[in-house]
Amino acid sequence: MSSRVLIIDAPSYQDVSGPVARALKELARDVKGKKALVKPNILAAHAPEKGVDTHPAIVREVVKQLQARGAEVWVGDNSGVGGYGANERSAKVSGIMEAASGCYRNIALNGKEINFKSRFCDKLVVSREVLEADLIVSLPRFKTHALTVLTGAVKNTFGYAVGGEKSRLHLRAATFTDFGEAVVDVFAIRPPDLSILDGIIAMEGYGPNNGTLRKVGKLLVSQDAVALDRVMAEMTGAPVEKIPFLKVAGARKLGETDLKRIEIEGKLERIPNFKLPLNLAMAPIGQMINRFVYPFIRIRPQVDADLCTACGDCKKACPAGAIEIDKIARIDKDKCIICYCCNEACTYQAINIKGPFRSFLGLGQKMLNTRK
Ligand code: SF4
Ligand code: SF4
Structure with missing residues (x-):
């Protein structure tokens, strides 16, 4: 795994083919004939202009380019934390089902209980596609989060857990430090092979749902989801030592949190006066x-x-x-x-x-x- 993060200029959703092509070059492996799970962040049933879920333009382009490289593509996420019926509605309203061009799967339908390394519970039901994919391309969105401060590449993998399983974990890991640890426990099940963070329009303030949209015009890309989130934190001015999931992920050596040890391609700049949640x-x-x-x-x-x-x-x-x-x-x-x-x-x-x-x-x- 490379602790290298690309910061790619992507001024709008109108044409993301060039930025996505650059991002996917980081995969640096033959994907022909491989099962590729594309995992956007579909928090809930929000229209694309709300800026809550990963923008469908990114999903469409990633699917198209992976297919062009010969991959068998699946697209899916476990939306929200509630019932099992929410996935398809959320995928439809967010525009992601249509953007998936026939590759959408309701990944809640075929969950598998696994042994789970966590002090909060020892079993967890996760989507079978997560376990069976040859590669996972995660597409988080650049947003703040009331409980975890930021939500990016590590937090996006919390959607591996099916429906009510997320609720169960939330219940057992209720403080912000415990929840940060639980997020990392889920991430450790299967870190993605590549994360492409949709930061064309970011969300500041009361994310991940009620925040304010902010144009940033970037995609952040890395094989190391932890390093990617570290760079995102730097852009927002969030104090890394106070973001529990980053602390835990760094301590467990699941990725790089030391900025000096991350190779950054592109210009790392602080977003002026980025509003963090009052956490x-x-x-x-x-x-x-x-x-x-x-x-x-x-x-x-x-x-x-x-x-x-x-x-x-x-x-x-x-x-x-x-x-x-x-x-x-x-x-x-x-x-x-x-x-x-x-x-x-x-x-x-x-x-x-x-x-x-x-x-x-x-x-x-x-x-x-x-x-x-
Ligand atoms: S608070 Fe929101 S989700 Fe709950 S019932 Fe009212 S509108 Fe629906
Ligand atoms: S436990 Fe409280 S904060 Fe959590 S979903 Fe229920 S009402 Fe909302």
């Missing part, structure tokens, strides 16, 4: 908070009654059974483990995760920004 992990005394105070002061999700359509998607996604629909979604705070899965699942932006500790966190954010 307790990054607060000035984050680790102490995580251990002793976090369970009491975490920012609770709140339902916006004006935006809620009572569709019930959040109820299906909630691993703790904390949501009932009574004209609108209602959250039982005694059951809620504050995992933000409902926020991810809601396509109406009706779940807020901006809480009373915003000003405290804002102070942390300001301190971070002054370090840039």
Whole structure:
């Protein structure tokens, strides 16, 4: 595995053939006759212009070029964390099913229980395609994440786990440090052969669902998903030592987190004033908070009654059974483990995760920004 990261200029989704061709050169292996799983990030059923899921233009081009090289291509992701029926709807609405040009597979339909190396549980059901693919090309999106700070190449592999399995893990790894570790446990099952991060339009602020879109105009590419995320973190100004999944992945030597040891091709530049989520992990005394105070002061999700359509998607996604629909979604705070899965699942932006500790966190954010 090479700890080399390419930063490729890709100004728009109109024509991504050149940037994708450059990206796929990094595969540097014969893919003819190989089964290639293309794994976009399909968080939920969002239209492409929302900027939540991997843009279908990238998926279309990757599929086309892998097929031209003779690969047998499958495209799929396990969307959200809830029921098994969400995948196809999400793939359709995101435009990815159409972009997959006949290669789409609902990878939730044929899961396989495996022995899972994790302190949170010892078995996990993952998509059989993940286990059977000769190569995996991961297509994450450049976004912030309320729980993991950033979501990129490592976090994209969390979608290997089928439907409710993600909920089960969320429930057992509820703090931001535990969840970061659980993300790495899943990543370690099968690190992708190549990751191509869609950073043409990124998301800042309250990602991965409710953030603000920001033009960055780049694809980040690497065989080393950890190194790729390290470079993405550098671009955003996020403090790497406070991103649990990067710390764990680096400590387990699953990839390179030392920027000095990563070969970077292309121009690495800080995105001016990139807005990170107000995450307790990054607060000035984050680790102490995580251990002793976090369970009491975490920012609770709140339902916006004006935006809620009572569709019930959040109820299906909630691993703790904390949501009932009574004209609108209602959250039982005694059951809620504050995992933000409902926020991810809601396509109406009706779940807020901006809480009373915003000003405290804002102070942390300001301190971070002054370090840039
Ligand atoms: S909060 Fe969102 S997902 Fe939940 S019922 Fe309301 S609109 Fe649907
Ligand atoms: S209500 Fe609480 S436990 Fe349920 S999905 Fe939302 S944040 Fe997670």
